[in-house]
Amino acid sequence: MQGLTVTPEEPADVIAVRGLTRRFGDLVAVDDVSLSVAPGEFVVLLGLSGSGKSTLLRCLNGLHPVSAGEVEVLGTRVHAAPEAELRRLRTQVGFVFQAFNLVGRLSCVENVLTGALGRLRLPRYGVRSYGQNLRREALACLDRVGLADRAFQRAGTLSGGQQQRVAIARTLMQRPRVLLADEPVASLDPENAGSVMDLLVRVCAEEGLTVVCTLHQVDLALGWAHRLVGLNQGRKVLDRPAAGMDRADVMDVYRRVEPV
Numbered sequence: 417m418q419g420l421t422v423t424p425e426e427p428a429d430v431i432a433v434r435g436l437t438r439r440f441g442d443l444v445a446v447d448d449v450s451l452s453v454a455p456g457e458f459v460v461l462l463g464l465s466g467s468g469k470s471t472l473l474r475c476l477n478g479l480h481p482v483s484a485g486e487v488e489v490l491g492t493r494v495h496a497a498p499e500a501e502l503r504r505l506r507t508q509v510g511f512v513f514q515a516f517n518l519v520g521r522l523s524c525v526e527n528v529l530t531g532a533l534g535r536l537r538l539p540r541y542g543v544r545s546y547g548q549n550l551r552r553e554a555l556a557c558l559d560r561v562g563l564a565d566r567a568f569q570r571a572g573t574l575s576g577g578q579q580q581r582v583a584i585a586r587t588l589m590q591r592p593r594v595l596l597a598d599e600p601v602a603s604l605d606p607e608n609a610g611s612v613m614d615l616l617v618r619v620c621a622e623e624g625l626t627v628v629c630t631l632h633q634v635d636l637a638l639g640w641a642h643r644l645v646g647l648n649q650g651r652k653v654l655d656r657p658a659a660g661m662d663r664a665d666v667m668d669v670y671r672r673v674e675p676v
């Protein structure tokens with residue numbers, strides 16, 4: 417049709433943070449940070465211990481209220497959302513923790529099944545209380561992380577690397593659109609850290625997830641991130657595509673205090 421041109425729209429940012437400040441009493445843990453994350457982007461947050469990485473991550477899904485500024489995730493205005501809206505948002509935002517947060521006495525498959533609770537109306541108790549389709553899906557999630565053969569083993573009896581794989585399977589079961597990962601490989605030895613990161617990056621790419629992940633391992637960050645964001649004393653001191661950056665550029669994050 418003449419005269420009618422349809423321009424493909426740029427997809428909106430999945431995460432948009434503007435002037436975010438989070439204080440704990442007199443301490444400014446996150447200081448006037450702005451950040452946009454595009455669909456499917458894998459952003460790694462770097463910075464010294466205490467620089468505000470975990471606090472920023474928790475502000476993204478409303479686990480910490482913000483002191484000032486705006487946080488928008490998947491179109492939800494997190495800074496102003498009532499608790500019910502935040503609960504709805506959290507069903508779409510997976511969280512992977514350093515300490516795995518599995519229930520050690522439950523089997524791997526039952527831990528994975530809990531990832532589906534956000535989309536079920538009633539609580540469930542025991543593997544058999546979930547329908548057959550969900551049980552099949554949970555086993556498929558375990559298969560994707562290479563642990564189908566451990567489905568009925570108690571999660572607490574697995575190694576750290578295996579437990580983090582189960583936690584990733586639980587996140588897949590949640591079918592999130594965004595993944596927040598707080599030092600997901602900090603408790604693992606270097607070899608396991610590499611292979612769990614490898615898995616995390618692969619499944620996130622397969623699912624088209626938008627990811628914000630805090631890491632202490634600079635080499636892993638350089639190897640896997642699309643973009644590196646550095647914090648120092650709560651301020652954003654780096655925000656660059658990872659391609660073309662080297663270790664020395666990244667190490668600057670740990671010294672710089674001037675915001676970008």
Ligand SMILES: Nc1ncnc2c1ncn2[C@@H]1O[C@H](COP(=O)(O)OP(=O)(O)OP(=O)(O)O)[C@@H](O)[C@H]1O
Pocket residue numbers: 440443445463464465466467468469470471472
């Ligand atoms: N609930 C809280 N109450 C008081 N202070 C807090 C709280 N949570 C974090 N802080 C403080 O906020 C600052 C930032 O902490 P945060 O955990 O975000 O840092 P981090 O960069 O994630 O550190 P790490 O790499 O060690 O996990 C620190 O000084 C910390 O002590």
